[in-house]
Amino acid sequence: MSGTSMATPHVAGIVALILEAAPGLTPDEVADLLQRTATNMTGRLPWEAGAGYVNAYAALAEASGTRDGWGSTVNQRRTFNADAILVPGETSAFSFTFSPVGPTGEKTFTVAPDVAWVAVRAVIGANTLALVLIDPEGTRYSSSIALPALGDTVTTGAPGKPGTWTVTARGIGSVSGTGLDPAKVTNGYGLPGEVSGEISLLLGGGYTGLTDIAGHPGRQAIEYAVANRLVDSDQDGRFRPDADLTRSDLAQFLVMGQSIRQALPLAGGSSFSDVRATSPLAPFAEAVGTPGGALPDAGQSQDAVVQPVSGAFRPRGAVTRAALAYSLVQSTGRQEEARSFSGELSVFHDGQRIPIEDPGTIGAVHPGYVQLALDEGMINARFTVTQGPFDLQPTLHAFFDGDRPVSRAAFAVASGRFMEAYR
Structure with missing residues (x-):
């Protein structure tokens, strides 16, 4: 309530x-x-x-x-060092008919160059569907799957790009690697019926303190994240979009925008061997490095949202994609769900589950965190296509690249999508 x-x-x-x-x-x-x-x-x-x-x-x-x-x-x-203004743009309703077999419904709409963020939301009802938002370049942004036990409202969002966009829906292909669609219907398993929802556009109204993002492909996402206090630039007014996201950056950004409780040691001092209690970073590191910091963790019993390393925080260390998946999912208080996952890592794409072919890149991170981050649309997978000289159809391959560092621009995208899912 x-x-x-x-x-x-x-x-x-x-x-x-x-x-x-x-x-x-x-x-x-x-x-x-x-x-x-x-x-x-x-x-x-x-x-x-x-x-x-x-x-x-x-x-x-x-x-x-x-x-x-x-x-x-x-x-x-x-x-804050940076500010951005977002102006509410057009809001429009959509409705189409989902069909599990054959062509299914969709809604196309046009996005202008001044749109910073595109968001879609739908109440699915007692069905097993996900919304799929497709930008003009063909990049797909899927919502989580609506399941009766988990709730029937699904959302997804993406940085604005000018051109024609499409919103459609796909059924579920499998859960935890177990096929739910033995007939291999073309659009995934789900009941035929109407899907109705809302498209919301946010317009960029200008920004300050972001001197190096003009022309960058992540500009709209950075504007959106700055406007919602999910990220900030450095004191010199530069965002450094292509620089690696450090653990220091991650601590500050998570506390700013991921609903992480303040947590200071009651006995004083610092919890980390490499962060002084008087450092400006200390209160952020303590918040993300203390167990029970995620607000949805009502019992304050779950692990920290950023794991210390042998008693150190390592503020200058780069954040990998696997580590980011852990921190974002842990911020939602879903530790038990993540750690109960077993089976093959996969990504939902166009009505089917495609196995992740490089699970070894996630290191010590539990696979359930990567699976939830993918399923909630917080982090994307990387796809490639191969086709032999005698193959009738190409084969789609999916990779997570869990050991690859995250850029600051990539975090801006992930944090915006986290916000859509969280709210």
Whole structure:
């Protein structure tokens, strides 16, 4: 449930606990304390959601004098190096008929050069379908599969590109490598019926502090991510889109935009051998490196969203695609689901499951994190096509490239798609 009717009694209870610990606080001081200890809310700006989610644990630690120093990670209180404006564009409804066999329905629409982000959403109902968004270059962006047990609303989004786009749907081909479509119908397993939803366009309204993204293929995604406080540029106003994403970058960006709780050691000091407690990075590293940091982890019992390495944080280390899959999925609080996965890694494409041919590149990361990141559309697979001289049809191959470093532009794309799925 949501709304002020739900928030008011919960926050009132937390205020009662704060005043029990520190009876002399004024109403303004209580409000300030709640804001300083808050958790940033994914995809919501201060004018929409204030400082974010209330954090009772941190608020009580501050009020009781157990630990202070909160607030440097709160977006509401930070000065960012880059800003971007997104203007709501056209919103239109779509409807088409899905058919599991033969040609199926689709909706085409035109995107202008000033569109920064394209998003589609649909309520599928009791069916096993995914939305597929296809950009003018043929790149496909699939939503997760709608399953009755998991919910019937699916979303996907992509950086804007001018030209003709298509939204369609595909049925499920298999789960965990087990075929669900023995008849091998052309569009995947699903019931025939109407698919209705909404297309939303966001227009780029200008940006500052991003001096090196003009003409870059990831510009629209970077604009979108900056506007939603999912990423930021460096102090010199450069985003460095093609530079490797470091673990320092990842810590800051996850806390900014992935709903990660603040977490400071109650005993003081630093949890990491290579990050000083006085470092500007310290509160971000502590948040992502402390177990139970992901907001959806209500019991605060799951592992950290960025795993320390032998007691060190390694802030300058490059983030691989496998490590990013782990962090994004862990931020959704789905550790148990990820680790219960068994079977062959695969990617959903055009109504079928295609095996991932390089599972060895993910290293120590549990395959379930990669599978969920692919299924939720947070990270893409790489496809190649081969065809022998006597083959009637080409063969499609899929690779994850789990050991490949992630660029800062690629993270901007992934964080935007994370936000679509998270919200």
